[in-house]
Amino acid sequence: MKKIVIVGGGAGGLQLATSLGRHFAFNRFGRRNKSPAAEVTLIDKNRTHIWKPLLHQVATGALDSSLDALNYQVHARANGFHFELGSLQGLNRTERTIELAEVCGEDGKPLVPARELEYDYLVIALGSQSNDFNTPGVRDNCQFLDSAEQAQKFHNKLLDRFLQLENRVRDTVAIAIVGGGATGVELAAELVDAVHEMGHYGRIKNGDLKVTLIEAGPHLLPALPPRLGNSSAKELTNLGVRVLTGTQVAEANANGFVTKDGEEIPADIRVWAAGVKAPDFLQQLDGLALNRQNQIEVETTLRSKSDPNIFALGDCAGCIDAREHKVPPRAQAAQQMAKTARDNLINLVEKPEAPLQPFTYKDHGSLVSLSKFDAVGSLMGGLVKGSLTIEGRLAGLAYRSLYRMHLAALHGWPKAMLLYLIGQANRFVKPRLKMH
Numbered sequence: 001m002k003k004i005v006i007v008g009g010g011a012g013g014l015q016l017a018t019s020l021g022r023h024f025a026f027n028r029f030g031r032r033n034k035s036p037a038a039e040v041t042l043i044d045k046n047r048t049h050i051w052k053p054l055l056h057q058v059a060t061g062a063l064d065s066s067l068d069a070l071n072y073q074v075h076a077r078a079n080g081f082h083f084e085l086g087s088l089q090g091l092n093r094t095e096r097t098i099e100l101a102e103v104c105g106e107d108g109k110p111l112v113p114a115r116e117l118e119y120d121y122l123v124i125a126l127g128s129q130s131n132d133f134n135t136p137g138v139r140d141n142c143q144f145l146d147s148a149e150q151a152q153k154f155h156n157k158l159l160d161r162f163l164q165l166e167n168r169v170r171d172t173v174a175i176a177i178v179g180g181g182a183t184g185v186e187l188a189a190e191l192v193d194a195v196h197e198m199g200h201y202g203r204i205k206n207g208d209l210k211v212t213l214i215e216a217g218p219h220l221l222p223a224l225p226p227r228l229g230n231s232s233a234k235e236l237t238n239l240g241v242r243v244l245t246g247t248q249v250a251e252a253n254a255n256g257f258v259t260k261d262g263e264e265i266p267a268d269i270r271v272w273a274a275g276v277k278a279p280d281f282l283q284q285l286d287g288l289a290l291n292r293q294n295q296i297e298v299e300t301t302l303r304s305k306s307d308p309n310i311f312a313l314g315d316c317a318g319c320i321d322a323r324e325h326k327v328p329p330r331a332q333a334a335q336q337m338a339k340t341a342r343d344n345l346i347n348l349v350e351k352p353e354a355p356l357q358p359f360t361y362k363d364h365g366s367l368v369s370l371s372k373f374d375a376v377g378s379l380m381g382g383l384v385k386g387s388l389t390i391e392g393r394l395a396g397l398a399y400r401s402l403y404r405m406h407l408a409a410l411h412g413w414p415k416a417m418l419l420y421l422i423g424q425a426n427r428f429v430k431p432r433l434k435m436h
Contacts, residue, residue: 025080180215
């Protein structure tokens with residue numbers, strides 16, 4: 001029996017583990033195979049999964065991660081794969097083993113010792129982290145939104161500042177966000193909505209929160225047409241957000257940001273959402289070839305150029321697809337890669353003589369939500385002929401459908417729709433904002 005080990009339970013890794021687990025563990029009648037051709041193991045340092053594009057909602061409290069998170073252990077049991085809690089800290093390509101770091105409790109005491117796992121095929125799907133471009137002070141003075149843990153940390157800081165506003169310990173709270181991409185724009189809009197919702201439960205007013213959004217480029221949302229970036233800037237400005245484009249940050253400190261022009265932008269909470277790169281520790285993984293963004297260089301089949309038994313997908317994979325296009329670090333790319341990796345791994349296990357399939361990225365466009373106020377985006381590729389820019393309710397509907405499709409890939413459409421109905425019911429019985 002072959003051993004397939006997947007490291008990273010993000011959008012691509014979890015989808016891959018789910019589909020491979022179902023394929024090998026169950027027959028066409030839905031019964032468990034007594035002798036499966038492969039055993040699938042998913043490894044992640046967290047116990048639960050939150051879709052990364054929703055982390056800005058976790059940060060503001062618009063989404064309760066304790067209700068919406070998917071438990072890896074439970075999901076693994078239902079879908080025919082194994083789950084191991086741990087962090088990758090070593091790779092031995094000769095022995096085909098990986099080393100997981102010890103697991104410690106909240107008190108710092110070890111719960112599970114460091115251990116080794118064998119593999120026949122290894123898939124690395126570790127995602128990405130924020131790129132501070134070596135800007136002085138960013139690592140020590142800024143909040144990031146790369147994980148649910150970081151989003152919850154931001155949420156706790158936000159609640160602390162709201163408490164001070166409620167008790168008039170301070171008159172205003174300033175939040176500055178560097179990065180005018182989807183994360184920065186969506187977070188700015190959600191913050192405005194969070195203040196509005198908090199006003200229903202206390203004495204906080206809309207003007208009590210000062211939000212500044214800083215973008216180095218000429219317009220917001222550089223992945224979208226300039227018109228949509230400018231439209232988003234106008235909408236945010238109308239909501240009270242100070243939008244600065246063409247502004248480069250030279251330094252972050254405990255009081256805020258300093259631009260290259262010398263302007264000081266004060267901020268009680270500082271968020272860095274500009275640029276991404278693959279995790280730095282990939283450089284230590286037994287000589288795997290990496291590109292300048294620390295991404296693992298892969299063939300069009302998603303096999304590592306350094307080792308045919310190792311695959312990479314998602315943000316940590318440096319891939320030039322079959323059309324010779326560089327694949328961008330986006331959730332839809334990770335999900336598409338998971339489908340190609342699934343087919344290729346099944347062939348390697350069941351039909352080793354069959355050629356592996358090359359990956360071709362299909363850009364379906366980008367959608368950005370401005371909380372309940374608006375949404376903008378572009379649809380393209382297989383969804384429409386050419387490219388279509390959309391705004392308003394249509395864009396909002398399309399944006400919300402992305403999460404439904406992610407849930408359907410993991411649970412199937414019946415359960416995904418049931419989860420949607422449960423979510424709608426919770427809107428009537430729970431506060432619209434998580435306040436703890």
